[in-house]
Amino acid sequence: MAVITDTTLNDDRRRKGVDLSWPTFGFLAALLGVLVILPLFWLIWYSFRTSGRRPEFTLQNYVSLVTDPAMLRSYALAIGMALAVGILSCLIATPMAWLVARTDLPGKRWIRMLVTASFVTPPFLGAIAYEIIAAPNSGLVNIIYRSALGLSADSYLVNIYSFPGLVFAIACFTFPFVFTLVANALDRVPSDLEDASSILGGGAMTTLRKVTIPMVLPAMLAGTLIAILQALTMFGSPAIIALPAGFHVITTKIWSLFQFPPKPGLAAAAAIPLLLITIVLLRAQKAILGRRGYTVLGGKSGTPRITELGRWKWAAIAFVGVILSLTIILPYLALVKTAFTGTIGDAISFDTLTLRHWKFVLFEFSATQLALRNTFVLGVMTATIVTAVALVVSYLVTRKSLPGARYLGVLATAPVAIPGIVLGVALFLSYANPMFQLYGTIWILLIAFMTIELPAGYQQMSSAFQGVHPELEEAGRILGASRLKTLWDITAPLLRTSVVAAWCFVFVGTIRELSATILLTTANTKLVSVIIYDLNESGDLGAICVLGIILLAISFAVVFVANRLPVLGGSQMNARG
Amino acid sequence: MAFLELAGLRKNYGAFQAVKGIDLAVEKGQLVCLLGPSGCGKTTTLRLIAGFVPANGGEIRVGGKVVSSEHSTVPPEGRNMSMIFQSYALWPHMTVFQNVAYGLKLRKLPADEVRRRVDEILASTRLSALAERYPGELSGGQQQRVSLARALVIKPEILLLDEPLSNLDANLREEMRFEIRRLHDEFRYTTVYVTHDQSEAMTTADLIVVMNDGLIEQAGSPEDIYARPETEFVARFIGGTNILKGRRGDGQTVLRDDGLALVCRSGTVAPDGQTAVSVRHHDIVLSKDRPGDSGSNAAAGTVVRQIYLGSHRDYLVSLKDGETVRALAPVDFAVPAGQEVWMRFPPERCRALSR
Ligand SMILES: Nc1ncnc2c1ncn2[C@@H]1O[C@H](COP(=O)(O)OP(=O)(O)OP(=O)(O)O)[C@@H](O)[C@H]1O
Ligand SMILES: [Mg+2]
Numbered sequence: 001m002a003v004i005t006d007t008t009l010n011d012d013r014r015r016k017g018v019d020l021s022w023p024t025f026g027f028l029a030a031l032l033g034v035l036v037i038l039p040l041f042w043l044i045w046y047s048f049r050t051s052g053r054r055p056e057f058t059l060q061n062y063v064s065l066v067t068d069p070a071m072l073r074s075y076a077l078a079i080g081m082a083l084a085v086g087i088l089s090c091l092i093a094t095p096m097a098w099l100v101a102r103t104d105l106p107g108k109r110w111i112r113m114l115v116t117a118s119f120v121t122p123p124f125l126g127a128i129a130y131e132i133i134a135a136p137n138s139g140l141v142n143i144i145y146r147s148a149l150g151l152s153a154d155s156y157l158v159n160i161y162s163f164p165g166l167v168f169a170i171a172c173f174t175f176p177f178v179f180t181l182v183a184n185a186l187d188r189v190p191s192d193l194e195d196a197s198s199i200l201g202g203g204a205m206t207t208l209r210k211v212t213i214p215m216v217l218p219a220m221l222a223g224t225l226i227a228i229l230q231a232l233t234m235f236g237s238p239a240i241i242a243l244p245a246g247f248h249v250i251t252t253k254i255w256s257l258f259q260f261p262p263k264p265g266l267a268a269a270a271a272i273p274l275l276l277i278t279i280v281l282l283r284a285q286k287a288i289l290g291r292r293g294y295t296v297l298g299g300k301s302g303t304p305r306i307t308e309l310g311r312w313k314w315a316a317i318a319f320v321g322v323i324l325s326l327t328i329i330l331p332y333l334a335l336v337k338t339a340f341t342g343t344i345g346d347a348i349s350f351d352t353l354t355l356r357h358w359k360f361v362l363f364e365f366s367a368t369q370l371a372l373r374n375t376f377v378l379g380v381m382t383a384t385i386v387t388a389v390a391l392v393v394s395y396l397v398t399r400k401s402l403p404g405a406r407y408l409g410v411l412a413t414a415p416v417a418i419p420g421i422v423l424g425v426a427l428f429l430s431y432a433n434p435m436f437q438l439y440g441t442i443w444i445l446l447i448a449f450m451t452i453e454l455p456a457g458y459q460q461m462s463s464a465f466q467g468v469h470p471e472l473e474e475a476g477r478i479l480g481a482s483r484l485k486t487l488w489d490i491t492a493p494l495l496r497t498s499v500v501a502a503w504c505f506v507f508v509g510t511i512r513e514l515s516a517t518i519l520l521t522t523a524n525t526k527l528v529s530v531i532i533y534d535l536n537e538s539g540d541l542g543a544i545c546v547l548g549i550i551l552l553a554i555s556f557a558v559v560f561v562a563n564r565l566p567v568l569g570g571s572q573m574n575a576r577g
Numbered sequence: 578m579a580f581l582e583l584a585g586l587r588k589n590y591g592a593f594q595a596v597k598g599i600d601l602a603v604e605k606g607q608l609v610c611l612l613g614p615s616g617c618g619k620t621t622t623l624r625l626i627a628g629f630v631p632a633n634g635g636e637i638r639v640g641g642k643v644v645s646s647e648h649s650t651v652p653p654e655g656r657n658m659s660m661i662f663q664s665y666a667l668w669p670h671m672t673v674f675q676n677v678a679y680g681l682k683l684r685k686l687p688a689d690e691v692r693r694r695v696d697e698i699l700a701s702t703r704l705s706a707l708a709e710r711y712p713g714e715l716s717g718g719q720q721q722r723v724s725l726a727r728a729l730v731i732k733p734e735i736l737l738l739d740e741p742l743s744n745l746d747a748n749l750r751e752e753m754r755f756e757i758r759r760l761h762d763e764f765r766y767t768t769v770y771v772t773h774d775q776s777e778a779m780t781t782a783d784l785i786v787v788m789n790d791g792l793i794e795q796a797g798s799p800e801d802i803y804a805r806p807e808t809e810f811v812a813r814f815i816g817g818t819n820i821l822k823g824r825r826g827d828g829q830t831v832l833r834d835d836g837l838a839l840v841c842r843s844g845t846v847a848p849d850g851q852t853a854v855s856v857r858h859h860d861i862v863l864s865k866d867r868p869g870d871s872g873s874n875a876a877a878g879t880v881v882r883q884i885y886l887g888s889h890r891d892y893l894v895s896l897k898d899g900e901t902v903r904a905l906a907p908v909d910f911a912v913p914a915g916q917e918v919w920m921r922f923p924p925e926r927c928r929a930l931s932r
Contacts, residue, residue, distance in 0.1 A: 475724075476679070477629070478660045479680035480683045483652075490668055
């Protein structure tokens with residue numbers, strides 16, 4: 001019996017490839033160190049330095065921080081606003097989530113889709129839409145109110161330029177976070193738990209109060225914390241609404257410290273409490289969601305119990321309708337209307353329809369072209385680099401091929417805890433100095449965006465890697481493929497859809513960033529989000545709406561194209577294993 | 578010199594020793610089964626041979642060349658081995674043909690040669706009709722055959738299988754067991770097969786290696802392992818047996834405390850201290866009266882339970898000192914629970930175990 005083993009075939013494969021894992025590891029560690037640790041180091045460093053020609057050690061910045069009443073006031077207002085936003089989001093989102101997840105409300109799928117889609121709206125665009133609707137003089141609602149009742153020009157019904165106005169505008173953006181978490185939790189709470197309560201004699205209300213609500217409480221709390229965090233660290237909406245209203249929140253206050261004469265040391269000191277609050281809130285959120293007792297064990301429960309609304313149905317529809325109109329439908333309609341009519345107040349008719357704003361934005365306004373190009377280029381670069389880095393880091397982390405790989409994962413996740421405006425200050429301090437003259441170039445923006453988007457990219461890629469069974473790679477190795485070859489032939493195609501999704505996610509996130517951008521941008525490095533902000537200061541709402549629509553269109557177009565490209569996806573796939 | 582040799586092979590995970598020093602020699606063309614309870618280090622040993630994990634001590638040699646040692650590990654792709662994984666690990670984005678052809682393409686064979694060899698192996702594994710399907714469109718047994726074909730087509734020096742049948746249902750498992758043996762006889766690869774199913778090992782292996790707690794208990798032919806176990810663990814693990822403990826008597830005799838003397842025709846009695854005797858369930862002869870011959874190798878006991886199993890009856894009998902013995906008897910030998918029976922332990926069926 002012949003032993004069929006062709007050794008000749010295999011001799012050339014015995015040569016060993018160069019092991020690239022350590023150089024890769026070193027490079028990534030350096031890159032992530034520069035992106036994450038370096039800016040934080042300079043932030044802390046400069047917060048203890050005097051400004052001027054001969055900087056020296058000082059505590060003055062911190063002393064001013066706690067003694068300056070304006071500073072304290074802006075922190076107090078920011079925290080108050082954030083809490084109010086959190087509570088309002090929770091109050092709006094929880095009943096809606098319950099209606100959608102647990103009742104026979106009609107059109108539930110549409111409602112979910114609409115709320116999810118509203119994640120895509122950049123928050124500053126939402127704030128501008130509310131300006132259009134509810135500014136005291138020019139707001140649509142007030143114009144209609146005055147003309148209906150024949151009142152004088154200075155009377156108004158609603159005023160977005162106020163503390164409640166700001167809370168409302170931000171809550172409209174943050175409530176989907178609570179909604180999604182609570183609705184998902186309600187989907188997962190097994191109805192047997194509730195049935196058990198009913199059998200024991202609990203009435204519908206008792207069951208709701210004693211069983212259902214406690215079960216979703218962690219999701220509610222976690223969602224509310226996210227809403228608070230978003231509100232606290234947001235720059236765009238407060239800058240658009242709070243400044244005309246005559247007050248500062250902490251993000252706008254930090255930004256104002258960069259106006260002439262700049263006080264970067266004080267800005268750094270002012271940013272540090274914000275950083276600490278963010279870290280604490282994220283820890284709290286993790287602790288709440290991670291608590292054992294609340295996770296529902298054993299997923300094999302029947303479909304969630306559906307409550308029949310009966311005669312309450314119309315009230316429920318009205319409630320959801322009002323919420324959706326206020327938060328999503330009206331703002332969009334306002335944006336579209338303003339983009340196509342001469343001035344806000346014009347009634348909609350064939351006479352007032354105009355493409356003037358489009359012509360202005362696309363052909364006359366000099367900043368548009370550059371901003372569009374910068375936005376697009378930065379979006380593509382950030383998305384590509386972040387996805388690539390996240391891909392390699394999550395490979396090293398999930399496959400545990402190197403002992404220290406875990407720490408790369410920690411570094412890649414860390415920026416979630418750095419608010420955009422804080423990162424802006426930190427990067428300004430790190431790179432706007434004679435040694436690195438990156439300020440005024442798009443590179444400093446690229447660094448900012450990479451840092452901001454890394455956690456999201458990493459999260460997506462590492463869960464994708466966990467879905468690819470290591471044996472699939474090992475099967476390639478044992479048949480004779482090197483590590484790189486296996487990655488290319490087997491892992492990469494299996495991850496393709498996840499990579500495309502992560503890329504799109506990062507791209508969309510990048511082109512709407514404003515908080516860090518606002519401190520790092522200059523006349524040569526304008527982005528669409530920045531010129532929207534600039535145009536708002538000059539009151540050109542028509543042009544803003546056009547740019548906003550373009551921004552949204554780019555987002556949707558990129559997502560669409562990326563998912564259709566034959567090289568990227570679309571091949572026949574039968575996921576298994 | 579054997580083709581595949583493991584010498585003093587060790588593997589630690591942190592402070593935990595998964596493999597504690599294994600010596601094994603496998604001849605070219607042999608099919609070896611690594612058999613043992615869960616967690617005894619079978620998979621670890623296989624992955625050491627494949628080169629997926631580096632060794633902490635000892636060596637692995639293939640054809641006299643060291644491929645793994647404490648200091649260096651030839652990567653899996655440099656070993657010309659094939660492996661069949663428990664999950665099959667078929668690539669879902671490639672068709673059956675592409676899956677099987679992958680290894681050949683890596684070897685840069687001309688396209689027509691690739692096609693010829695893939696077609697050949699697909700015919701051998703009865704998969705020709707399914708060549709253009711994706712793995713997601715195949716049944717479990719078909720997927721298993723694809724993974725066999727993919728492993729065999731490159732004509733590896735060594736074929737490794739990690740519990741290849743554990744995901745299949747009972748009927749299919751039987752069929753695939755013979756399929757693997759048939760393909761082995763056809764191609765004569767040196768094969769290392771991991772399983773924790775003893776009947777699978779008995780029916781497929783040339784050499785069975787029984788492992789326990791990171792060490793080899795015994796290596797031998799299926800007959801050796803079954804008929805001539807060397808340790809209590811092996812005797813218990815392979816096939817049903819009774820282990821009766823006692824002290825050394827004259828020569829090959831083991832004395833139990835209740836006076837029962839067991840003469841053993843095979844095995845070794847521990848020189849001092851406790852020793853054991855293994856007697857298979859079906860080797861014990863039951864009778865209603867005291868067996869005629871000498872005083873040794875027979876004892877009376879009380880029937881604790883008796884089950885009718887169609888082809889035979891399964892008895893549980895309790896000896897005087899409370900020790901229970903399981904025995905199989907013909908169907909027509911029916912004694913109800915509570916009554917006394919006599920058991921004879923034929924000396925040629927009693928195996929003395931020193932460990
Ligand atoms: N990567 C690892 N890290 C730490 N311990 C491990 C690792 N892999 C295996 N072990 C431990 O080594 C021991 C042997 O594992 P191994 O997978 O070889 O068992 P096995 O004999 O294949 O068992 P089974 O029949 O259940 O597959 C087990 O106790 C296991 O917990
Ligand atoms: Mg195993």
